[in-house]
């Protein structure tokens with residue numbers, strides 16, 4: 001079935017995904033504070049606000065601002081926006097800090113991104129962590145979501161696995177937002193199979209997503225053990241597990257975030273990825289959606305994304 005998606009609807013879907021992404025990021029990063037225990041969250045004891053968001057949210061806000069302004073990713077503009085808005089204290093990866101400094105000081109983004117990690121390019125999870133709102137924006141086309149995710153990734157992540165991580169997350173968010181519009185819920189196995197179908201079969205992210213499908217129905221700890229929980233901070237070690245969580249708990253944002261927190265590893269980023277995909281389906285508030293009190297506890301988003309000029 002084809003349908004027309006009006007710009008306001010695209011923006012609403014992308015903003016809901018951004019709400020889920022930023023709350024996941026901000027709440028997840030609270031669990032790096034010594035003394036915080038995942039059990040507290042399971043028991044309903046929330047950290048004291050404000051929950052400050054990190055690089056995941058800062059970069060995702062630039063992606064949404066870019067879409068709101070031009071409806072597509074202009075790589076030159078996005079690279080400059082990432083570089084100029086980067087507040088290094090937000091917890092950026094070391095490769096990203098260097099690439100963004102090069103771009104800020106005039107190095108063209110293709111050169112800067114290709115120079116990372118001794119010329120391999122970054123396969124960090126940073127291109128995946130920021131892209132769910134872009135996928136939700138493209139609820140009408142997984143092909144377009146994949147193509148635009150690739151464009152958004154390339155400006156910082158030249159390694160094919162870093163790009164594949166972004167494509168996988170964007171396709172999952174596109175399918176989640178589409179299911180919300182259609183009023184159905186994708187079968188977890190079908191969702192993972194559709195994501196895998198958008199990836200290079202020779203890649204590690206692809207293989208991880210296929211493995212995730214074989215672990216559906218197993219305990220979360222077993223899935224995290226087999227797939228990785230982001231502790232290596234790479235796309236390969238982060239994206240397959242996040243897709244397993246999102247596919248399993250697409251209808252239940254709080255439960256999905258709790259699973260990320262309990263799995264440990266790169267919790268702000270696993271919760272940002274999962275939160276972005278799941279909120280593209282559940283929306284904010286209401287049954288299964290991003291809880292209003294969690295949204296209130298999150299540090300406000302920057303004015304340039306909430307009230308653009």
Ligand code: F2R
Pocket residue numbers: 032054055056091092093094095096097116117120121122123124125126127129159232233234266268269
């Ligand atoms: N930096 C972090 N998390 C560590 C600190 C967690 C916590 N706050 C604490 O206090 O303990 N988080 C941020 O980094 C991730 C996004 O990273 P991005 O943008 O991809 O950056 P980078 O530096 O390019 O890549 C991240 C790491 O991946 C490994 N890596 C990348 N390319 C590689 C390659 N070609 N070969 C080998 N390793 C590669 C490196 O370890 C990089 O440092 C998010 O989690 C964000 O929140």
Ligand code: MG
Pocket residue numbers: 054055056090091268269
């Ligand atoms: Mg972070």
